[in-house]
Amino acid sequence: MRTIARSREPSPERARYTYQNPDLIDPELKCPICFEPLLDPVVMGCCKNTLCRQCFFVDSKECYLCRQDPTPLQDPPRLVHSMLSRIMVKCSSCLLVMPRDEFRAHLHNVCPIDCPNGCPITQTRSSLSNHDQFCLAKVIPCLANDVGCPFKGTRETMDTHIQNCFFVPQRLLLLKISQLEEQQQIQQLAIEQLQRASRKYRMIWKTQPNTSRVHFILRGYHFRVQFQRKGEKFGVYLHVIPGKKDADLPWPVQSTFSVQVLNQLRDADHQRVFSFQTGQHPLNFSRPVGNDLGRGWSGVIENVPALKPEFCVDQMVVLLLKLKLTSHLI
Ligand SMILES: [Zn+2]
Ligand SMILES: [Zn+2]
Ligand SMILES: [Zn+2]
Ligand SMILES: [Zn+2]
Ligand SMILES: [Zn+2]
Numbered sequence: 001m002r003t004i005a006r007s008r009e010p011s012p013e014r015a016r017y018t019y020q021n022p023d024l025i026d027p028e029l030k031c032p033i034c035f036e037p038l039l040d041p042v043v044m045g046c047c048k049n050t051l052c053r054q055c056f057f058v059d060s061k062e063c064y065l066c067r068q069d070p071t072p073l074q075d076p077p078r079l080v081h082s083m084l085s086r087i088m089v090k091c092s093s094c095l096l097v098m099p100r101d102e103f104r105a106h107l108h109n110v111c112p113i114d115c116p117n118g119c120p121i122t123q124t125r126s127s128l129s130n131h132d133q134f135c136l137a138k139v140i141p142c143l144a145n146d147v148g149c150p151f152k153g154t155r156e157t158m159d160t161h162i163q164n165c166f167f168v169p170q171r172l173l174l175l176k177i178s179q180l181e182e183q184q185q186i187q188q189l190a191i192e193q194l195q196r197a198s199r200k201y202r203m204i205w206k207t208q209p210n211t212s213r214v215h216f217i218l219r220g221y222h223f224r225v226q227f228q229r230k231g232e233k234f235g236v237y238l239h240v241i242p243g244k245k246d247a248d249l250p251w252p253v254q255s256t257f258s259v260q261v262l263n264q265l266r267d268a269d270h271q272r273v274f275s276f277q278t279g280q281h282p283l284n285f286s287r288p289v290g291n292d293l294g295r296g297w298s299g300v301i302e303n304v305p306a307l308k309p310e311f312c313v314d315q316m317v318v319l320l321l322k323l324k325l326t327s328h329l330i
Contacts, residue, residue, distance in 0.1 A: 013104050014039065020088035020097055029083055031055050033064060037087050037100075041080060044070040050080065117154075144171040199326075205319040209234070209312055218325060220245035221253055225321060230300065234261060234317075236274055239296035242288045252285040253278050254327040260320040261301055265310040274301040279326070 019025065019037065031038050033055035040053040046068040056073070063070040085101035094111050112122045119137035132138060136156040142149040144167035151161055162168050201218045209229040216223055222243035228235045236259045243249075258275030276297060278285040284295045311317055 013107055016092050016107060017089040017100075017103055018092060020090050025087060026083070029080070029087070038076075038080070038084055041076045041084070043074040043076050045072050045074060046070050050076050142167065144168045147171045147174055199324060201321070201323040203321045205321055206316055207319065208315060209317045214321070215241075216323075217243065218323060220249050221325070223323065224296075225259070227259070227319065234274075234301040235298060236301060237296055237298040238278070238323075240278075240285055240288055242290070246287055249287075250327050251287040252282040253325070255279070255285075255323055255325045257297075258322045259301065260322075261311055262318040262320060263310050264313045264318060274299050 025037055029037050031041075031052045032049060033051055036052070038050060038052055041050050042053050042056055043050050044056070044063050044065070046063045047066040047070075049063075049065050051064075056070070062068065085099060087100045088097055089100045089103055090097045091103070091106060091111055093113075096106065096111070098106055108126045109124055111124060113125060113128070115121055115123055115131065115135060115137065116128075117132070117135045117137035117139070119135050121131065121135070123131050134155075136154060138155050139152055140155055140158065142151040142153075142158070142161060142165055144165055145151075147167050147170055149165055149167035151165065153161055197219050199219065201216055201223075203214070203216070205214055205227075207214075207227060211226065211228045213224060213226045216225075220243060222241045224239040224241050226235075226237040226239070228237075238257050240253055255278045256275065257278060258273055260273045276299060278297065281297050284297050286295075288295060
């Protein structure tokens with residue numbers, strides 16, 4: 001037999017019905033403490049008497065009947081449950097008679113109650129909260145309550161009030177203003193973020209000496225660098241390509257761009273550098289339009305024996321890309 005967890009949960013339904021024929025109920029089905037038909041019955045572990053769960057908690061340390069420890073409590077036989085569930089009860093509110101185990105569903109879903117707002121539509125307990133959202137007799141505040149309208153009235157009178165309310169048109173205006181303020185704050189944040197962003201881009205790029213590309217964004221400008229071996233030399237190409245923020249950026253891009261092919265064996269004095277200022281080629285670094293990806297500037301890194309071991313180790317070259325914006329940025 002399984003033991004039962006303790007519970008102090010009272011039955012909210014109990015006060016809402018009476019027993020139809022209390023004298024005809026089998027005394028075996030009644031609780032020896034409250035003398036009512038058993039409700040949520042439990043069997044005492046000590047003397048095997050059956051009580052309502054609630055009645056057991058009146059004095060739970062020792063059995064009310066035999067003074068011994070009543071734990072662990074046990075579940076009564078299924079037969080007891082089914083006999084109890086068939087006892088007839090009468091709803092104190094609508095006087096309907098039904099088996100006791102149907103009473104809870106009756107109370108919530110069938111038994112009629114008046115609308116607490118006083119409208120003539122009869123409700124059940126389960127439909128009440130839904131009805132409340134539409135009940136015409138419900139007293140609600142004016143929708144401009146948040147901007148100072150003190151009016152409260154039934155839902156039925158609200159339409160007329162809103163048409164004449166001084167605060168409602170103000171509220172729409174205030175809402176519009178606060179929306180605009182919010183948008184402005186978002187824009188301000190974006191600007192501050194841009195201002196905090198670095199003006200410099202630096203990248204160590206390990207790549208094969210044949211054609212390869214890298215793409216990066218600096219303060220909203222989209223750049224693409226192409227690197228290519230041309231016989232014994234290296235070619236470098238810098239593109240500015242269309243980006244989402246182009247409309248807000250100053251053009252042409254003013255920047256210093258350089259590519260250094262790192263000497264992988266010797267010291268820093270033997271690096272080979274190629275660099276230029278984008279501002280010196282204003283047409284090529286003005287705002288790109290549509291599919292205009294052809295503009296930019298290219299150059300050849302001289303004096304780099306492209307495949308010699310100091311520049312090309314395991315078929316890889318190492319490049320240092322640097323781009324520093326000098327445009328007047330917000
Ligand atoms: Zn009892
Ligand atoms: Zn006992
Ligand atoms: Zn009822
Ligand atoms: Zn109502
Ligand atoms: Zn109002």
